[in-house]
Amino acid sequence: xxxxxxxxxxxxxxxxxxxxxxxxxxxxxxxxxxxxxxxxxxxxxxxxxxxxxxxxxxxxxxxxxxxxxxxxxxxxxxxxxxxxxxxxxxxxxxxxxxxxxxxxxxxxxxxxxxxxxxxxxxxxxxxxxxxxxxxxxxxxxxxxxxxxxxxxxxxxxxxxxxxxxxxxxxxxxxxxxxxxxxxxxxxxxxxxxxxxxxxxxxxxxxxxxxxxxxxxxxxxxxxxxxxxxxxxxxxxxxxxxxxxxxxxxxxxxxxxxxxxxxxxxxxxxxxxxxxxxxxxxxxxxxxxxxxxx
Numbered sequence: 304x305x306x307x308x309x310x311x312x313x314x315x316x317x318x319x320x321x322x323x324x325x326x327x328x329x330x331x332x333x334x335x336x337x338x339x340x341x342x343x344x345x346x347x348x349x350x351x352x353x354x355x356x357x358x359x360x361x362x363x364x365x366x367x368x369x370x371x372x373x374x375x376x377x378x379x380x381x382x383x384x385x386x387x388x389x390x391x392x393x394x395x396x397x398x399x400x401x402x403x404x405x406x407x408x409x410x411x412x413x414x415x416x417x418x419x420x421x422x423x424x425x426x427x428x429x430x431x432x433x434x435x436x437x438x439x440x441x442x443x444x445x446x447x448x449x450x451x452x453x454x455x456x457x458x459x460x461x462x463x464x465x466x467x468x469x470x471x472x473x474x475x476x477x478x479x480x481x482x483x484x485x486x487x488x489x490x491x492x493x494x495x496x497x498x499x500x501x502x503x504x505x506x507x508x509x510x511x512x513x514x515x516x517x518x519x520x521x522x523x524x525x526x527x528x529x530x531x532x533x534x535x536x537x538x539x540x541x542x543x544x545x546x547x548x549x550x551x552x553x554x555x556x557x558x559x560x561x562x563x564x565x566x567x568x569x570x571x572x573x574x575x576x577x578x579x580x581x582x583x584x585x586x587x588x589x590x591x592x593x594x595x596x
Contacts, residue, residue: 333385344388404465528552
């Protein structure tokens with residue numbers, strides 16, 4: 304029977320596989336810092352634990368362009384990784400403990416409560432431009448290529464949502480809006496799915512918090528406001544954004560729940576891709592906070 308290292312060495316020798324091996328990279332970083340545990344790290348378990356970018360981020364890591372990078376203070380990140388490596392190597396944490404996303408989150412949350420996870424790294428000081436840098440006439444400067452506009456509603460960025468099992472449908476809708484449905488071709492489908500995503504997300508917050516002030520007969524607009532008020536009380540959003548969500552109740556506003564409802568129910572209401580972008584720009588923070596509750 305091959306162990307993890309034998310399998311990986313075979314991949315390296317034969318070239319059968321070119322993906323980043325997160326566990327290998329972590330082991331190498333810990334070895335360089337002389338922070339490896341005395342027992343071997345079960346690499347498959349390490350890879351399983353850190354298979355999602357959002358979980359890697361919480362430990363101070365990110366995979367960008369096929370490379371593992373620190374996104375938090377390096378020594379603090381290494382100390383957190385040392386703890387994880389030790390837990391896995393000593394079998395304090397086994398495969399059963401990190402089998403699914405909920406279990407992984409529970410383990411990472413435990414580390415957070417213990418103060419193990421690294422905090423956000425301070426921003427590096429900007430270096431002043433060198434006085435010896437030559438300058439050129441504006442006519443000689445090449446103009447940068449214009450980036451193509453993203454054709455979908457949700458921009459191609461990582462919003463840090465960890466897609467647990469109970470968010471399966473939310474994820475499917477999200478990915479359709481982010482990667483599949485084009486604003487130029489499917490504005491009606493996008494408008495309906497945006498409203499569905501908003502309602503499912505708000506309901507998720509109400510259920511997971513749980514939020515007892517929401518009544519069964521509350522419409523989406525009222526539920527969203529109550530959720531936002533709870534978020535404000537928990538310092539998750541500021542007063543300005545609370546005001547933005549409160550204004551969604553007013554039908555006369557361009558960005559309102561009434562607009563979303565008319566997208567779904569009105570036979571005469573034209574869907575504008577630009578307006579949909581404005582709606583997402585307004586609602587995205589609320590949706591993400593609801594999904595990560």
